[in-house]
Amino acid sequence: xxxxxxxxxxxxxxxxxxxxxxxxxxxxxxxxxxxxxxxxxxxxxxxxxxxxxxxxxxxxxxxxxxxxxxxxxxxxxxxxxxxxxxxxxxxxxxxxxxxxxxxxxxxxxxxxxxxxxxxxxxxxxxxxxxxxxxxxxxxxxxxxxxxxxxxxxxxxxxxxxxxxxxxxxxxxxxxxxxxxxxxxxxxxxxxxxxxxxxxxxxxxxxxxxxxxxxxxxxxxxxxxxxxxxxxxxxxxxxxxxxxxxxx
Amino acid sequence: xxxxxxxxxxxxxxxxxxxxxxxxxxxxxxxxxxxxxxxxxxxxxxxxxxxxxxxxxxxxxxxxxxxxxxxxxxxxxxxxxxxxxxxxxxxxxxxxxxxxxxxxxxxxxxxxxxxxxxxxxxxxxxxxxxxxxxxxxxxxxxxxxxxxxxxxxxxxxxxxxxxxxxxxxxxxxxxxxxxxxxxxxxxxxxxxxxxxxxxxxxxxxxxxxxxxxxxxxxxxxxxxxxxxxxxxxxxxxxxxxxxxxxxxxxxxxxxxxxxxxxxxxxxxxxxxxxxxxxxxxxxxxxxxxxxxxxxxxxxxxxxxxxxxxxxxxxxxxxxxxxxxxxx
Ligand SMILES: [Fe+2]
Ligand SMILES: [Fe+2]
Numbered sequence: 001x002x003x004x005x006x007x008x009x010x011x012x013x014x015x016x017x018x019x020x021x022x023x024x025x026x027x028x029x030x031x032x033x034x035x036x037x038x039x040x041x042x043x044x045x046x047x048x049x050x051x052x053x054x055x056x057x058x059x060x061x062x063x064x065x066x067x068x069x070x071x072x073x074x075x076x077x078x079x080x081x082x083x084x085x086x087x088x089x090x091x092x093x094x095x096x097x098x099x100x101x102x103x104x105x106x107x108x109x110x111x112x113x114x115x116x117x118x119x120x121x122x123x124x125x126x127x128x129x130x131x132x133x134x135x136x137x138x139x140x141x142x143x144x145x146x147x148x149x150x151x152x153x154x155x156x157x158x159x160x161x162x163x164x165x166x167x168x169x170x171x172x173x174x175x176x177x178x179x180x181x182x183x184x185x186x187x188x189x190x191x192x193x194x195x196x197x198x199x200x201x202x203x204x205x206x207x208x209x210x211x212x213x214x215x216x217x218x219x220x221x222x223x224x225x226x227x228x229x230x231x232x233x234x235x236x237x238x239x240x241x242x243x244x245x246x247x
Numbered sequence: 248x249x250x251x252x253x254x255x256x257x258x259x260x261x262x263x264x265x266x267x268x269x270x271x272x273x274x275x276x277x278x279x280x281x282x283x284x285x286x287x288x289x290x291x292x293x294x295x296x297x298x299x300x301x302x303x304x305x306x307x308x309x310x311x312x313x314x315x316x317x318x319x320x321x322x323x324x325x326x327x328x329x330x331x332x333x334x335x336x337x338x339x340x341x342x343x344x345x346x347x348x349x350x351x352x353x354x355x356x357x358x359x360x361x362x363x364x365x366x367x368x369x370x371x372x373x374x375x376x377x378x379x380x381x382x383x384x385x386x387x388x389x390x391x392x393x394x395x396x397x398x399x400x401x402x403x404x405x406x407x408x409x410x411x412x413x414x415x416x417x418x419x420x421x422x423x424x425x426x427x428x429x430x431x432x433x434x435x436x437x438x439x440x441x442x443x444x445x446x447x448x449x450x451x452x453x454x455x456x457x458x459x460x461x462x463x464x465x466x467x468x469x470x471x472x473x474x475x476x477x478x479x480x481x482x483x484x485x486x487x488x489x490x491x492x493x494x495x496x497x498x499x500x501x502x503x504x505x506x507x508x509x510x511x512x513x514x515x516x517x518x519x520x521x522x523x524x525x526x527x528x529x530x531x532x533x534x535x536x537x538x539x540x541x542x543x544x545x546x547x548x549x550x551x552x553x554x555x556x557x558x559x560x561x562x563x564x565x566x567x568x569x570x571x572x573x574x
Contacts (some may be wrong), residue, residue: 007521008306015327019322022321022322022330025314025318025321025334025337025341026315026318026341026547026548026551027547027551027554027558028551029339029551029554029556029561030555030558031344031345031556033555034338034341035341035345038334038337038338038341040333041334042334042335045331046331049327049328049331052305053430066326070325070326072438090554090555090558091555140520142565143561143562144558144565146561146565146568147441147560147563147564148560148561148562150557150560150561151557151560151561151564154557202282207413224466227335234322234323235323235325237324238323238383242441243445244327244441245325245440245441245443246439246440247324247325247326247328247433247436247440
């Protein structure tokens with residue numbers, strides 16, 4: 001596993017999460033939430049763009065952010081499946097956003113001391129943004145969990161749907177050489193902190209930690225859920241219909 | 248966008264306050280005469296309040312409904328840079344809706360009520376959004392022409408006699424002019440692109456040109472409310488004056504883009520670009536609900552609002568619970 005694959009995986013996590021979240025714009029439960037979700041999607045897309053450009057530079061084959069985003073096939077995308085899960089109802093989206101952001105925050109906090117200078121710089125910016133994303137997610141988990149009977153049920157339902165994809169976040173996919181060089185940390189080292197925070201908020205929100213079977217995952221190997229193909233078809237069709245065009 | 252009055256709402260019966268305070272009327276007239284701002288605490292004639300609520304609400308609804316045709320393209324934007332620009336733009340429009348609903352609230356009209364009026368068809372929004380955005384070039388054409396027309400309409404509202412509306416508009420205009428430039432730049436990129444991109448560009452301009460001229464509303468001799476709105480300092484220029492300003496501004500830009508405008512009568516007379524006759528039958532048909540997207544736009548808004556009810560209820564219930572706990 002080389003540095004290109006690491007950066008590309010991190011880029012795909014952000015790109016695909018942003019693409020999903022952006023689907024909410026003009027559909028949110030209130031205008032303030034249209035603004036907030038767009039804001040989070042923009043931060044996340046911004047991170048994806050820097051990382052894709054960085055991956056392209058490391059690769060040195062002349063691929064830019066758009067080549068990497070628009071012209072790769074599904075099996076070449078290495079984001080975690082959590083990022084691509086369909087929005088479902090608002091409780092499901094919040095569950096995904098919250099779990100994803102908490103996990104991302106721990107990643108990027110760790111990468112602030114990465115020996116890859118670009119990654120360290122991205123980390124500095126990202127942790128500020130992600131703190132807000134986590135906060136936004138936690139507020140909704142509490143409000144929905146401890147709001148009405150209906151919202152409690154839906155928040156729990158959302159968590160139950162997304163939870164099977166949590167284990168994948170901590171499975172090892174980065175090379176020991178990159179860890180030894182101080183480029184990254186092992187994903188497993190993030191697990192205890194994430195799970196502790198999740199348990200705390202779930203408890204505050206009067207919800208329960210889901211008791212649901214874990215799915216095999218495989219996003220880091222380019223194995224995705226069936227919904228991923230549609231996401232990519234929509235995202236990529238313009239660029240692929242007009243090869244070589246500049247937009 | 249828009250800041251135009253699209254005609255009466257279906258249920259304008261109730262007056263907000265009686266107008267028999269002669270001294271208050273004198274003061275109100277004096278404020279208008281001195282070109283001062285009317286503020287929420289000031290006395291105002293019921294008709295002034297009603298007209299403002301209607302216009303601000305229609306303006307807010309237009310911002311929100313206007314998120315749909317472009318929002319529709321966010322997931323399909325052809326490059327990540329364009330995706331980010333478009334996402335930010337649609338987000339801005341939601342923000343514009345929020346400022347405007349707040350301005351309407353200062354007149355005693357709650358956002359919930361106004362949303363209800365929108366989704367039950369009792370209040371209008373700008374008809375331009377009943378046209379479909381069918382290609383990527385439409386995103387640029389909307390920015391260039393629709394945001395462009397909106398700016399021409401809205402800049403004078405920065406001097407509207409009602410303070411909160413005028414102040415909301417100052418903020419909004421800055422962002423709209425940004426949108427207009429981004430739309431133009433998108434189209435300029437297409438104009439320098441492949442044959443296919445240039446065809447897409449011309450096609451979009453052909454479809455959006457006339458509807459954007461219609462955004463300024465009926466011609467002056469068919470705009471019965473204009474005189475009163477101008478006397479109240481809500482409106483500063485007539486529909487035809489604003490339309491002319493827009494055409495004069497836009498024709499040279501079309502030249503830069505290398506597109507033709509779909510108007511054989513367009514000619515320069517005494518330093519003004521005179522356009523040919525506007526198809527007001529089409530305008531009225533769209534207003535009556537016969538546009539391509541009237542039904543779709545309202546259904547979309549209704550679905551988002553209805554599907555979100557449980558979320559808003561939860562937020563309210565949570566806030567109440569925790570306020571009580573804190574008290
Ligand atoms: Fe706007
Ligand atoms: Fe705009």
